[in-house]
Amino acid sequence: MVEELVIAVIAAVCACGLYAMAAARVVRQYERGVVFRLGRLQEGIRGPGFTTILPFVDKLHKVNMQIVTMPVPAQDGITRDNVTVRVDAVIYFKVVDAAEALVRVEDYRFAVSQMAQTSLRSIIGKSDLDDLLSNREKLNQGLELMIDSPAIGWGVQIDRVEIKDVSLPETMKRSMARQAEADRERxxxxxxADAELQASKKLAEAAKEMSGQPAALQLRLLQTVVAVAAEKNSTLVLPFPVELLRFLERATPAEAVQAVQAVSGAVQAAPSPPGDQPAVATSAPTGTTTTAEATDAPDAPEAPEATEPGASDLAAPGLTAPPKVSSVPASVPTSAPSLDEKPQKREDAQPV
Known part of the structure; x- marks a missing residue:
């Protein structure tokens, strides 16, 4: 009798232990428990910690309440400006109502993923390429609203949506590279141009200041000549006097032209070689002749030769025309006289 009682007690204890093990449940801090009794949803959500259910009658479903990071597969689409792109994104969401997440939708993860893909394709078709590349924040907000509207009825809250990458065709990449290069060049x-404008203004101010100080202008001219002469080149630098420029500014147009011609003739003139023959010119009414050294100035006009009596009409008043020579005597030397010899008066020269 005693043995049977002991066996019954042991069996009862084992049954109680098995019942307790079947009824005991532990819910973690980031989870919530939803109990279904005979298939019917029970009121109340089991919080974190130790809880019990009726074995073989109740069924406890644990729902993760943490934020879930779900990558959205890359979607191909055509933008509003007819450009083919490939866009992928990532979505952050969490369950705010465990009972609705289990009752309203079969698999809330799969449902959110499909909704994100369709919304992403819709956003691609409504946007331009420039918006996808530069205005992603606005697109992210629009995509979040499109996904969050149906997801809120599933007990799911969309926390954030981000577009990760936008892939373009190679031809479009080359076109955009050329456009960016042209924009940088512009x-x-x-x-x-702005730098040249500012520099020209500063130079104008400097010129205005230096115009009132001739010494500073001369110093600037000397500095420029020294800088040019320091370079190793074959450039010949002829400084132009500043005083002449000031004279030309104050002079009349006719006087300015004469001054420029005088300076040009002085620069281009060069001394004649010692072997040139002296030029003989008749000047005074007495018929005396003087010698003048010939120059190679290109601007000096040649004196006309008077070979006929009528040519004396072209001479200036008070001057005698050169005598007419009929023949050259045999005693006249063929070589030109030297510079040391004085010219002799011609006996047969008669004034006209």
């Missing part, structure tokens, strides 16, 4: 030209 900005560089604008910057250079």
């Amino acid at each position: 900005r560089a030209r604008v910057i250079n």
Whole structure:
């Protein structure tokens, strides 16, 4: 009798232990428990910690309440400006109502993933390429609203949606690279033009200041000449006097032209070699002749030769025409006289 009682007690203890093990459940801190009794949803959500259910009657479903990171597969689409792109994204969401997440939808993860893909394709078709590349924040907000609207009825809250990458065709990449290069070149030209404008203004101010100080202008001219002469080149530098420029500014147009011609003749003139023959010219009414050294100035006109009596009409008043020589005597030397010899008066020269 005692043995049977002991066996019954042991069996009861084992049954209680098995029942306790079947009824005991542990819910973690980041989880919530939803109990279904005979297939019917029970009121109340089991919080974290130790809880019990009726074995073989109740069924406890644990729902993760943490934020879930789900990558959205890359989607091919055509933008509003007819450009083929490939866009992928990532979505962050969490369950805010465990009972709704289990009752309203079969698999809330799969449902959110499919909704994200369709919304992403819709966003691609409604946007331009420039918006996909530069205005992603606005697109992210629009995509979040499109996914969150149906997901809120599933007990799921969309926390954030981000577009990860936008892939373009190779031809479009080359076109965009050329466009970016042209834009950079345009900005560089604008910057250079602004720099030249500022430099010209500063130079104008400097010229205005130096115009009132001739010494500073002369010093600047000397500095420029020294800088040019320091370079190793074959450039011949002829400084132009500043005083002449000031004279030309104050002079009349006719006087300015004469001054410029005088300076040009002085620069281009060069001394004649010692072997040139002296030129003989008749000047005074007495018929005396003087010698003048010939120069190779290109601007000096040649004196006309008077070979006929009528040529004396071209001479200036008070001057005698050169005598007419009929023949050359045999005693006249063929070589030109030297510079040391004085010219002799011609006996047969008679005034006209």
